[in-house]
Amino acid sequence: MTQIVCISRGSLSRGRELAEALARKLDYAVLSREDLIEAAIEDGIQVGKLETSMMKPRAFTERLARERDHYLAFSTAYLCQRVTEGPLVYHGRTGHLLLRDVGHVMRVRVVADDEYRVRTTMDRLGVSREKALRYLSEVEEDRRNWARLMYGVSWEDASQYDVVVNVERMSVDNAASALVGMSQLPDFQMTPASRRAMTELSLSARARLSLARDPRTGSCGFSVSAHDGVVTVAYLPHDMEVAEHVPAVLKGLEGARQILATMASTTILWVQETFDPTSETFREVVEIAGKWNAAVELVRYVPDQNGGSPSSPGAYTTPSPARAPATAGIEDDVEEEHEDDGGLKATLDDLARLGRAGGGRFVRGERGSLVATCCGTVPRSLVVVGNLFVGKDPAAKVRLTREMRDALAGSMRVPVVTVDELRSHYLFGRGDALRLVAYLTVILLLYVLVFTHQTEVLDFLLARWPSGTVGSKYLVALAVFGFVPLVAYAYGQVARSMMKLIKME
Amino acid sequence: MEAAFLTEHFITIDFWSSVQVVVLGMVGGILSGFIGSGGAFFMTPGMMNLGVPGVVAVASNITHKFGKAMVGSRKHAELGNVDKRLGAYLIATSFIGIRIAVWINSALFEGGADGHGSGGSAAGDLYISMVFVCILLAVAISMLRDALRARSPEDDGGPSLRIAQALGRLHLPPYVYFRTADVRVSLWILMAVGLATGYLAGTIGVGGFIGVPAMIYVFGVPTAVAAGTELYLAMYMGGWGALNYALQGFVDIRLTMLLYLGSLVGIYIGVYGTKVVKEILIRIVTGVVILLCVVSRAVAVPAYLRQLGWIEMDPAWDAYLNLASKAMLFAAGMAGCGLILFHVVRSYRQRLRVQHRLTEARGAT
Numbered sequence: 001m002t003q004i005v006c007i008s009r010g011s012l013s014r015g016r017e018l019a020e021a022l023a024r025k026l027d028y029a030v031l032s033r034e035d036l037i038e039a040a041i042e043d044g045i046q047v048g049k050l051e052t053s054m055m056k057p058r059a060f061t062e063r064l065a066r067e068r069d070h071y072l073a074f075s076t077a078y079l080c081q082r083v084t085e086g087p088l089v090y091h092g093r094t095g096h097l098l099l100r101d102v103g104h105v106m107r108v109r110v111v112a113d114d115e116y117r118v119r120t121t122m123d124r125l126g127v128s129r130e131k132a133l134r135y136l137s138e139v140e141e142d143r144r145n146w147a148r149l150m151y152g153v154s155w156e157d158a159s160q161y162d163v164v165v166n167v168e169r170m171s172v173d174n175a176a177s178a179l180v181g182m183s184q185l186p187d188f189q190m191t192p193a194s195r196r197a198m199t200e201l202s203l204s205a206r207a208r209l210s211l212a213r214d215p216r217t218g219s220c221g222f223s224v225s226a227h228d229g230v231v232t233v234a235y236l237p238h239d240m241e242v243a244e245h246v247p248a249v250l251k252g253l254e255g256a257r258q259i260l261a262t263m264a265s266t267t268i269l270w271v272q273e274t275f276d277p278t279s280e281t282f283r284e285v286v287e288i289a290g291k292w293n294a295a296v297e298l299v300r301y302v303p304d305q306n307g308g309s310p311s312s313p314g315a316y317t318t319p320s321p322a323r324a325p326a327t328a329g330i331e332d333d334v335e336e337e338h339e340d341d342g343g344l345k346a347t348l349d350d351l352a353r354l355g356r357a358g359g360g361r362f363v364r365g366e367r368g369s370l371v372a373t374c375c376g377t378v379p380r381s382l383v384v385v386g387n388l389f390v391g392k393d394p395a396a397k398v399r400l401t402r403e404m405r406d407a408l409a410g411s412m413r414v415p416v417v418t419v420d421e422l423r424s425h426y427l428f429g430r431g432d433a434l435r436l437v438a439y440l441t442v443i444l445l446l447y448v449l450v451f452t453h454q455t456e457v458l459d460f461l462l463a464r465w466p467s468g469t470v471g472s473k474y475l476v477a478l479a480v481f482g483f484v485p486l487v488a489y490a491y492g493q494v495a496r497s498m499m500k501l502i503k504m505e
Numbered sequence: 506m507e508a509a510f511l512t513e514h515f516i517t518i519d520f521w522s523s524v525q526v527v528v529l530g531m532v533g534g535i536l537s538g539f540i541g542s543g544g545a546f547f548m549t550p551g552m553m554n555l556g557v558p559g560v561v562a563v564a565s566n567i568t569h570k571f572g573k574a575m576v577g578s579r580k581h582a583e584l585g586n587v588d589k590r591l592g593a594y595l596i597a598t599s600f601i602g603i604r605i606a607v608w609i610n611s612a613l614f615e616g617g618a619d620g621h622g623s624g625g626s627a628a629g630d631l632y633i634s635m636v637f638v639c640i641l642l643a644v645a646i647s648m649l650r651d652a653l654r655a656r657s658p659e660d661d662g663g664p665s666l667r668i669a670q671a672l673g674r675l676h677l678p679p680y681v682y683f684r685t686a687d688v689r690v691s692l693w694i695l696m697a698v699g700l701a702t703g704y705l706a707g708t709i710g711v712g713g714f715i716g717v718p719a720m721i722y723v724f725g726v727p728t729a730v731a732a733g734t735e736l737y738l739a740m741y742m743g744g745w746g747a748l749n750y751a752l753q754g755f756v757d758i759r760l761t762m763l764l765y766l767g768s769l770v771g772i773y774i775g776v777y778g779t780k781v782v783k784e785i786l787i788r789i790v791t792g793v794v795i796l797l798c799v800v801s802r803a804v805a806v807p808a809y810l811r812q813l814g815w816i817e818m819d820p821a822w823d824a825y826l827n828l829a830s831k832a833m834l835f836a837a838g839m840a841g842c843g844l845i846l847f848h849v850v851r852s853y854r855q856r857l858r859v860q861h862r863l864t865e866a867r868g869a870t
Contacts, residue, residue: 293781446762447762450762451518458512458759459512461515461751462512462754463754474752476751476754477749480568480748480751480758484568484569484572487572487761488572488573488765488769489572491766495770495773499773
């Protein structure tokens with residue numbers, strides 16, 4: 001049986017009716033966004049203030065960021081809790097995004113024709129057509145902002161959903177019947193892998209919630225992840241003193257067998273097929289993490305048969321990380337339970353020992369699944385695309401890795417590099433040493449020339465040539481225009497290399 | 506402000522004065538990396554305190570900004586933080602603003618008696634100082650008010666939206682849509698903002714203090730895109746400003762080069778500082794430093810008034826006022842940078858302590 005259906009409804013799109021009809025037919029419980037918000041307010045979250053801030057273009061302060069963390073943790077924990085109590089139909093805006101790591105969630109988007117929505121608004125609010133149109137447009141805009149700022153996604157993007165239902169020409173009852181049939185598909189059944197994902201999501205959300213509720217830690221921006229019962233809490237350097245309370249706050253958290261606290265200014269995401277803590281890449285990633293004061297988050301990605309490419313142009317991707325490929329059923333995931341974890345746990349342990357663990361995840365499927373997993377709300381500074389597509393021939397491997405890098409770079413506004421680029425861009429190597437010497441020589445030469453010939457330089461700037469004739473001011477202006485970027489670039493390279501050398505880049 | 510002039514309006518630069526300019530660049534760079542905006546509010550008055558005529562200080566600084574923005578905007582463009590279309594609209598009008606600023610500054614300088622800072626540059630220096638004081642005072646007060654408001658539990662999360670809301674109610678067609686920033690803005694408001702940004706960049710070198718808030722609060726542009734687009738804009742404004750001032754013979758390339766020595770290193774330290782200092786402290790430190798820079802500039806104003814013959818004062822006081830202004834400016838910059846460096850060093854030490862403890866714990870098990 002399907003355990004959870006998330007219905008994303010637009011304003012006046014009859015999503016509530018559809019959710020209730022579907023729940024009746026499936027004999028599931030129903031949970032609405034309004035119920036969830038009420039519970040969140042009872043938990044002390046200022047949802048109204050959060051909504052107002054999301055809708056307007058204003059600075060997102062630390063306090064609001066904490067309120068958002070609290071809300072996300074609460075909503076995720078609450079939804080997970082309700083699902084463990086029994087199968088559920090949730091209807092609201094973006095419930096599927098709260099559970100995006102869980103593979104068996106059926107994600108439905110409901111839309112209605114504009115004319116119906118306008119007429120209903122006019123009837124309900126008693127306003128003119130023009131005002132009804134403006135009202136609907138503003139409501140949609142607010143919801144779009146909410147999805148973008150809370151989850152970093154476009155709410156209306158059809159690839160976020162498994163099915164989009166238009167109730168313009170289909171009755172709500174028939175639409176519910178169609179969804180009942182769809183919900184019986186093996187793709188939407190809970191598997192051991194998706195159950196594990198749900199357990200880990202619930203554990204990390206409960207841990208984050210505990211930290212948000214506790215007055216000792218409530219004001220800090222933690223990033224929490226859970227893997228195999230190990231809860232990793234990353235915190236910023238300026239929260240160092242508060243973070244000492246983390247183990248005490250999380251003591252006795254149900255399902256947690258170990259609590260790790262890692263100080264981090266940011267997170268480096270490392271995507272690879274199998275991990276090895278003795279590898280050169282591990283050493284390099286840890287070195288950069290040390291320089292940047294960053295935690296390292298691991299994502300073990302195993303591509304599907306197509307090498308991670310979308311199955312056909314224009315096809316919807318399935319952005320749930322733990323979701324099995326289209327042909328997969330329970331058997332595949334059972335098998336996965338007994339597979340080795342590709343060095344994920346051993347690497348996480350070593351990262352924890354070094355104080356750099358940022359959590360780990362496993363993703364299998366096509367490229368869209370990985371991109372959706374990586375595009376979270378956790379701030380990241382770098383994505384390292386490691387050794388992927390190991391079974392492919394070298395040329396295909398290079399092409400697919402490049403495509404993966406481009407796909408991630410297109411979705412995440414942070415630098416995305418391959419392992420080869422890692423060293424050249426971020427670590428001080430022989431090339432950097434040569435570059436430093438070369439640019440330093442150029443800079444020294446330029447500065448010595450200018451400062452030992454100050455009078456001549458100033459005469460030139462005043463367009464007085466050495467011969468005593470008056471030169472063209474335009475030539476002077478063009479010379480300044482060309483010379484300054486040259487100095488800035490050359491000295492910029494020197495400064496950058498020096499900072500890399502002293503690990504302060 | 507007494508200074509020895511090597512040629513025309515260009516001062517003599519010896520070892521000691523070059524060290525001071527490098528320090529100005531370093532402090533400006535640290536503050537620039539820390540605030541995320543230009544450090545001209547510190548560097549321009551600092552150079553004026555060294556005896557550099559205001560117009561030369563502004564010209565050299567805008568030239569410095571040109572090269573710096575050229576290096577920095579590439580990074581933002583790679584991250585998709587630049588709305589080039591929005592930048593293009595703003596550039597068009599900002600060029601007019603810069604041209605107006607260059608014309609006023611040059612006219613005031615050339616209208617003086619001897620052009621050597623003793624009356625000749627006084628009118629220009631006074632004008633630059635007054636614009637500096639008025640604009641930066643408003644910026645500092647606004648920053649400090651927001652910072653104090655953010656500490657209050659009643660705070661709703663951000664600066665006032667009254668301007669944006671008021672402008673939103675006005676219907677000023679035609680409107681232009683910008684895809685990267687995902688905003689729709691009236692062409693008239695765009696032109697006004699571009700003109701003001703260009704004028705301030707050309708007059709005192711701090712266009713970003715107007716451009717970035719305007720993009721965020723008036724246009725509704727996301728913060729990262731506003732910062733990236735401003736840097737893109739700064740590159741063109743800096744280039745145009747450098748061309749115009751160089752054409753008038755006001756760019757002192759030596760000052761620009763010395764500023765780079767400090768600023769391009771300082772930026773890295775400032776950016777690192779943002780990772781280890783709380784947001785509220787960043788806002789307070791920035792507000793206080795800018796406020797002290799404003800006071801420092803205001804202290805120098807009576808000397809310009811005396812040189813213009815508008816007030817009676819013993820000329821010996823000029824040196825004292827300049828010294829007080831310089832001391833206050835350096836004290837403000839150094840205190841701000843000291844605080845940032847203190848947090849950077851403390852963070853390093855804490856990190857080492859944690860790593861040591863983790864290693865020990867691992868060894869024990």
